[in-house]
Amino acid sequence: MSPLEIPERRLIRTLRRFGGKGKGVIRGIGDDCAVIRIDGKLCVLCQDAIVEGVHFSFSYMKPSYIGKKALYINISDVLSMGARPLYYLVTLGIPERIDSCTVKEIYGGMRNVAKEFNLKLLGGDTVSTEKDFFIDVSMVGELIGEKYKGREMAKDGDYIGVTGYLGESAFGLKVLREGNIKERGVRRFVERYVNPRPPYETWKELMKHDITNAMIDISDGLLIDLERMMEESKKCAIVHYEKLPIPELLKENSLEELALSGGEDYQFLFTFPDSKLKKVEELKRRGFEISVIGEVVKGRGVKLIKEGKVIDYKKKGYDHFLVE
Amino acid sequence: MSPLEIPERRLIRTLRRFGGKGKGVIRGIGDDCAVIRIDGKLCVLCQDAIVEGVHFSFSYMKPSYIGKKALYINISDVLSMGARPLYYLVTLGIPERIDSCTVKEIYGGMRNVAKEFNLKLLGGDTVSTEKDFFIDVSMVGELIGEKYKGREMAKDGDYIGVTGYLGESAFGLKVLREGNIKERGVRRFVERYVNPRPPYETWKELMKHDITNAMIDISDGLLIDLERMMEESKKCAIVHYEKLPIPELLKENSLEELALSGGEDYQFLFTFPDSKLKKVEELKRRGFEISVIGEVVKGRGVKLIKEGKVIDYKKKGYDHFLVE
DSSP, X not given: OOOOSSOHHHHHHHHHHHHXXXXXXXXXXXXXXXXXXXXXXXXXXXXXXXXXXXXXXXXXXXXXXXXXXXXHHHHHHHHHTTEEEEEEEEEEEEETTSOHHHHXXXXXXXXXXXXXXXXXXXXXXXXXXXXXXXXXXXXXXXXXXXXXXXXXXXXXXXXXXXXXXXSHHHHHHHHHHHTOXXXXXXXXXXXXHHOOOOOHHHHHHHHXXXXXXXXXXXXXXXXXHHHHHHHHHTOEEEEEGGGSOXXXXXXXXXXXXXXXXXXXXXXXXXXXXXXGHHHHHHHHHTTOXXXXXXEEESSSEEEEEETTEEEOEEEOSTTOEEEO | OOOOSSOHHHHHHHHHHHHOOOTTEEEOBTBSSEEEEETTEEEEEEEEEEEBTTTBOTTTSOHHHHHHHHHHXXXXXXXXXXXXXXEEEEEEEEXXXXXXXXXXXXXXXXXXXXXXXXXXXXXEEEEEEXXXXXXXXXXXXXESSSSOOOTTOOOTTOEEEEESOSSHHHHHHHHHHHTOTTSTTOHHHHHHHXXXXXXXXXXXXXXXXXXXXSEEEOSSOHHHHHHHHHHHHTOEEEEEXXXXXXXXXXXXXXXXXXXXXXXXXXXEEEEEOGGGHHHHHHHHHTTOOEEEEEEEESSSEEEEEETTEEEOEEEOSTTOEEEO
């Protein structure tokens, strides 16, 4: 878990200047995916890597799950733009200690996920490394509707929704690290960490009924990703602590902060207009895991409200929030 | 230069089974790029990485040149399909010892190349690694003509052409490694190694006059890349040793094998029909560096002919040819 020299947001700001709008570029650097127009079609592109020791460990995860994760995180990015994943390419960086069976199992995991999401592998590269094992996936998707679901699209008066539960993955990792895997009720969290499949069924309903304005996948934690969305939308989010889908086991263990700032949830965080509230309530009744956790108002930033009071959460270290 | 556990060709064969043709896929895994149809447009996609210690070294190359190389090798792949590069994404794997100035210079190098080729940066990822520094670039291009220039498209009776000179880059690397940088006439070779810009001007002429049938960029050495082309085309190549564009300095130093099997030439190897020979001769007269080195006939493999006799070159180690 070595820290990154260049904080990602600063880097993105630098890169944006490099990027430029240019021909066919609808949305450049700074979102989960870029959006480009190719002929009549709007396509999205993204590229996300996982590195051993930073994003996964062979001691916690079977090789096939490592392969699955490399695809899931990119699928999550594509879906969060309101696009359907179509193609992917993959570069593997392989140190000598990794044998060919392991590599095959990793490809097998990717293959299974690709099958489920109807994704085609188009190529990529394999390179040898001295020490680090990494998987870098690029993905192409096509937009489903007319418009992409950007993080800059939250509107005044929108509600804020989130799929599934928060902090599950971070708690799962904690359990694995501390070796408490046999404790009651923790299996589900470990499973969420090792198999971060995006909530595809719920996403399909959100798309089908054209519910969302802005959307983002929660990769770095609810608060930081919501703050990013508000920064891009130039709005303020009011979040009601009591409405957050925090698993009971986290509360019992006083680990609520994992739900606020634990990374790798890969749930969708989205805003939607008042006119869609009825439909969202209906989806919830039909069993889709959606929580309405707050509202978008004028202003900037994120206000977390607990028992009627604004909680001051402060930045601690790089891109990491903690509740005081 | 640690050897790759899984020989690339075997891996490609395995991956091809994973890939599948599927909707919109015109050409899948196995060429310099994949070709897909998006709406009415034919696009190409590729992804190629460079790793410190394997593909570059900070002791031989300025950071900006490392960034340039990461783009050049992908541009070369796109051009060799007969496509114009449009967009790229880039993942950087950064160990702690690499400072942010170095990273900025690398991005600067990429930016300059992108400007020259009118490429737009669309995103990517930055990840921290323990030891290895790598740059992984994915690229999207659009086909210029109706058909892509695949390595499977060599025809009976085609001539075989190659741009520029062979073995320059491998010789340049040898000079750098042995510290003979001050010797007479070697600078050009070192330059070719540190700055492997594809022969874009010649390529434009090849495209403009629709000269080529099959095309490939020489990344692993003339013979091995030609063998790949013949394997895919199910043809045999006759190569006349005397016609090879081998630099004089290589001959003087008895290093001709670098021209046959030295990697990273990033010249274009292509076949073209008899009807285009006149045009090729005209381009040569106009100063474009093109050599006609042989012909395509029925059969399989590559036959290298020197002084009227077939030379037997044998495989030595992984994907590496040597003249006996």
